[in-house]
Amino acid sequence: MNKKITIFDSTLRDGVQGQGISFSVEDKLKIVKCLDKLGVEYIEAGNPGSNPKDIEFFKRIKELTLKKSKIVAFGSTRRVGVETKDDNNVKNLLAVETDAICIFGKSWDFHATEILKTTLDENLQMIKDTVSYLKGKNKQVFFDAEHFFDGYKNNSEYAMKTVEAAKEAGADAVVLCDTNGGTLPQEIYEITKAVQDAFKDISIGVHAHNDMGMAVANSIMAVEGGANHIQGTFIGFGERCGNANLSTIIPILQLKMGFNIVDSEKLSELTSSARFISEVSNITLNDDAPFVGNGAFAHKGGMHIDAVCKDPVSYEHIEPTLVGNKRRFLISEVSGKSTVYSQIQKISPELPKDCEETKIITERLKELEFQGYQFEGAEGTVELIMRKILGKYKPFFELIDFKVIGEQPSLDSNFKSTAMMHIVVDGKKEMTAAEGEGPINALDKALRKALEVFYPELQSVRLVDYKVRVLDTGCATKAKVRVLIESTDGEEKWSTVGVSTDIIEASWVALVDSIEYKLIKNIEKKLKAYF
């Protein structure tokens, strides 16, 4: 397609309106680098008028040399009854010295009169004045027409006047916002088209919210209606139900609609970018996130798995590697023996499909699932269970006993945790003890202290995530808990799981699996290096 579509990321600005989202200056710089590497054209990075942290950010960002992205500062039109040059918000916008600025103004008559408490004419004048003032300062100016669709439905004539005001004043694009997220896809299409028909030579953007779960589709329908600029946040978080999710929109535009949004080799960094941004944002990326989720190409039903083995196109709408994701076959009670067998083959390729081990392992996994284990996110533990049954496992150490003490000796003193244990490695008994920040850390430290002597490669291993899930919520603090530990050695990541009514025991089980898994992988690597 000849039409060019511009991506405008607002993770660092509108994304921060999302529940639980808060960025340090360092976080923001990390995300800018990631988006620039991917090739996102505009990054709306903050509101210099609202937040001292954002001013610090705009200072620091100048030290970075970006390859592709332009940084955008966000603010509003001048206030009612103030000259633009005297408006503090506008001054702050100019002070941060970005090449591009995005300002929002009101397109819904109700907002002008009832929220801003001004006249419809003054509101138009505020848009004109601010856009033309910023254009006079040689800025690229985007005008976010807030509540455009609601405004259009309420008073289309006035809504169109706000677009005209921005256009006449020289705005580089007029962005139609579905601020409350309540507009239907067919309405978005028709209204965008009406704007395009009325202002032929205008660049139209869309800014959709997800209050009806349709922000992605609404952005796509706006493109159908004439929009060529899409605003969203990278993994979709934002106020209320979030913003249009760019990690979904980018591959749709590129793979399904033929637009050239990012270089195709960059598209394969989509998944890792989304995961990195989730990590920095300290949120869990949903497994079912389109394109980039851990489960986006995960197959569970036996029949589907069989078909995908014949030809992946049978149950996959794209090849997962195009977006840097991968196919997974989930181990579960509805997955058949063929899934288990495909995993067995990685460990014992010599075994035939109808071997007894497939049956035994399938039964064992079901039994553990019944006890509360869940293997879909814990490949490390699954491999260890299989190895134990397949006879491809030898313990790396033996535990004799352990004890953990957590205490607050008096009200003024600090809480402290201590662990002690006896283990045996290669016939040598070792007693170790360690203090830690919390019982699991104390245990972890005591265990490593003993093991690192024998296995120095464990020094690179660290825990990346530690999740606790209460299983039978009716049983209060004595409920069974499932602990999921995600570990990394800086290159690979793996997950292990433990279940117990005792959080320390469940953590211990997952911790031991994590360490053993790493040691097995290292042996495998060494073997590969030999042959």
Next chain:
Amino acid sequence: MNKKITIFDSTLRDGVQGQGISFSVEDKLKIVKCLDKLGVEYIEAGNPGSNPKDIEFFKRIKELTLKKSKIVAFGSTRRVGVETKDDNNVKNLLAVETDAICIFGKSWDFHATEILKTTLDENLQMIKDTVSYLKGKNKQVFFDAEHFFDGYKNNSEYAMKTVEAAKEAGADAVVLCDTNGGTLPQEIYEITKAVQDAFKDISIGVHAHNDMGMAVANSIMAVEGGANHIQGTFIGFGERCGNANLSTIIPILQLKMGFNIVDSEKLSELTSSARFISEVSNITLNDDAPFVGNGAFAHKGGMHIDAVCKDPVSYEHIEPTLVGNKRRFLISEVSGKSTVYSQIQKISPELPKDCEETKIITERLKELEFQGYQFEGAEGTVELIMRKILGKYKPFFELIDFKVIGEQPSLDSNFKSTAMMHIVVDGKKEMTAAEGEGPINALDKALRKALEVFYPELQSVRLVDYKVRVLDTGCATKAKVRVLIESTDGEEKWSTVGVSTDIIEASWVALVDSIEYKLIKNIEKKLKAYF
């Protein structure tokens, strides 16, 4: 609108294909009752041919008297080269004696020839035979045309023939499936319309998947194109990226498009139904879930909160109570003093807006947020912090010291946890000790043992959820953790939070807050009863 739309829920069948989803027979019965109460017309409840648990379920479901819902059994067309009456899957479908049956068959030529390994003609015959056989048994029959949209794009003539085969055989509806979830909304609209135009008198359904984050919009676009039957799962889970989310689609159809889907007083049970089904499914309902999420009507930005206080329509597309949800103002670093003040008013209504306390509390909350606290989901803790500063708090007990021991005395013995503590209530010193299933449970038990003597109302309190979040994932097991505890007394739910590098200490802080919050609420209730 005159057109009637039928809702067909497949939470219990297609939903089970989702990662981490598994139902017991009891779970299924609970969900059926919930959907029936809400007024969902069809509940596809399982595949009697694939799973012994499903056969047990279909036996049990006959004991229930449902008001609105019809139970549907799911299966496939007869196998290649088998007579329908001899097909085991078809026999199983009939054996469970439901009034309605849904069968799927292939509409994509590629699937018929490459996956089923049969001829295109035999595939059509399989559809005809199975539908007409089941119609001959007086069943209501839905035909799921698997991969219809992909099939249509590949070979529209053949795809149309499969629809014709089902129609001629008497299918009550032909459901167009976007099985791989890769079809664009405008394609869904056009193809559905083409089917409607070709077969005027047919009832068309849609079954959308969320691989491009557009399953809801695709279902809506199918309705625009002529569909009058929508299949989905109640909170959207399903294979890969999930199915069309009915808890989103129902309010869109009813509130935005004017269809009468459920009784309007039932619509206000939408949120509680979605939360109940999440609970039974043991998944966390996303805060940003449209309509029903905890954050769907949560406002964080100070300017937005001010506008919503003036008129909620400014930043809300519907009135939250219509779907049984509620408006929330989030306490956070970007929320201004007005949010804090609106909370203060609930405790100390006599204080003016510019009081010193607002400033002190705002500062204190920011400081704690900096330490890793997050208050957006922890109203209980926020209220206690405010009360302490406002002087509306008196401790219910005083802790002197505590100690927790977790130990595995030998490899064969069971892990055990013990807690002991000294506390003072009303000047009386008490020492208690308890064994528990895990350290937190032991602590909880020891604390209650002492407190229930003085506050018997604590007996009704139990923990509903216990979440642990590792804050600085770079620091492994010694990272700071945030513990979020959700408690209930059977009527109300409240959440409290604790942060520490030690999971036991963080849990302790949240546990104590939870108990104190409950005791305060009880005093408030008693006061209200007096005045």
